[in-house]
Amino acid sequence: MSIYIKNGVLHVTGAQEKLRAKGQENPAFIADYTLLDIETTGLNPYRDHVTELGAIKVRNNEIVDQFSKLVVYPRSNKVPAVITKLNGITEELLLTKGIPVKEAMTEFRQFIGDDIIIGYNVNFDLNFLYDLTEKFKLPQLNNDYVDVLRLARAYYPFQHNRLLDCMQRAGIAETEQHHGLDDSIDTKKVYDDFRANFTDELLAKAQGKIKNIDLLAAELEAWELGYRNPVNNKKVAFVDGINMDNAEAALMVNNMNGQAQTIVTPDTNFLIIDDDSFFDKNNEAIQQAREYNKSGSKIKRLSESYFLNMLDEWARN
Template sequence: MSIFVKNGVLHVSGAQDKLRGKGQELPNFLSDYTMLDIETTGLNPYRNHVTELGGVKVRNNEIVAQYSNLVFYPRSNKVPAFITKLNGITEQQLLDEGVPVKQAMTEFREFIGDDVIAGYNVNFDLNFLYDLTKKFKLPELNNDYVDVLRLARVYYPRQHNRLIDCIQRAGIAQEEQHHGLADSIDTKKVYDDFREHFTSELLEQAQSKVKNLDLLADELESWQLGLHNPVNHKKIVFTGDLGMASDEAMQLVNNLGGQAQTQIAHDTDYLIMGDHDFFDKNNAVWQKAQEFNQSGSKIKRWSEGFFLNLLDEWARG
């Protein structure tokens, strides 16, 4: 049994099937790839949905094909006001101009094909797209990928590195469009700008940032924990039928800067439950947690699968 990160990908003995089977990050400059960008109603792929798919297929560094469609769903197509303010997409626009989500995702998956995927903070996009391919029983989106954001963090150290920051610094544009196709094209221009100006030392530095860690060996140093470690400084209890070994799960938490507790308490932050136990309303440990919450505690309940996918996001970051 083991839990480790290899080339930025989390590996968990006994529970690997609970993780999205996304590909491996390849910080490099490729001449053939598909650059993509999506728009969504929010940040959480479990609660929010895709509103627009966009991408360009690149061969020998030139765009040879493009894809762009708004997307609508059989049920709710509500778009939060702050999203409409950001990109102009409205519910009525989705209904009037959009393509049914199954059709759009089928077309987009075919458009991507076996290409290496590129994008800006592309893991965000891949989570939504991976879940849609799984939902509609399309070929698994396990393509390797290039994250242009990782290159930006090396090229512009200790600076804000949003896409808008990069396109302004490179003189590409003054505003970010927040539309799939337009942002894909702008990200390609940023990628090409990096290609022109990167040194071999900078590329090696970017590649060295991809994590390789044994998460059960020793407690991690603060620089290894990173900014988005969901475990750091959290008190966590595991319960129910877990895929991973419970003793390894507890060691994992302690090594990542958290504190594994043997039983639920008023100061517990997260209760991690086996995926099947998560839906058991009569689970005694969750009932105890709810009693603490009624007295002022703030215990959150996560399924094992949700927890491990959060850790995988940290591993890939």
């Protein structure tokens, strides 16, 4: 049994099938790829949905094809006002010009093919796209990828590195379009700017930021944990029956500057439940958490799959 991160990917003996089987990140400058960007109604792929798919296909550093589709769902197509203000996408626009999500995603998966994927903070996009390919039984989206944000952090250390920041610093544009195709084209311009200006030392620095950690070996240092550690200072209780080994899961949490608990208490932050029992009203731990919450506690119930993918997000960051 073991829990470790290899080349930025979380590995968990006994529970690997609960993780999105995405590809591996490899900071590099390549000539042939598909660069993509999507628009969504929010940040959570479990709750929010895709509104727009955009991408460009690049060969020998030149754009040879492009993809742009608005997406409509069979049920709700509501778009939060804050998102509409950002990119102008409305429910009416989706209902008028969108194509059914299954059709759109099928075409998009075909467009990507076997290419290495490039994007800005691309792991965000891949989570939504991976889940859609699984939902519609399309070829698994396990393509390796390059995250331009990783390159930006090496090139502009100790600075705020939104796509817009990089565009403005390089003189590419003063505003960001927040549309899939337009942002894909702008991201390529930023990527090309880095290609022209990166040194071997900077590229090695970016590559060296990919995590390789045995999460059971010892308590991790602050520099290893980073600032997005999801269990930092959190009290985490695991219900019996999860796929992970409970003792190893507890050791992992403790090594990551969290505090593992054997039972749920009023100050528990996360209660981790096996997927099949998540909605079990008769589960004693769930009942206890509800009672504590009625008295003012703020215990979050997380399925084992959700928890592990949350850790994988940190591992890939």
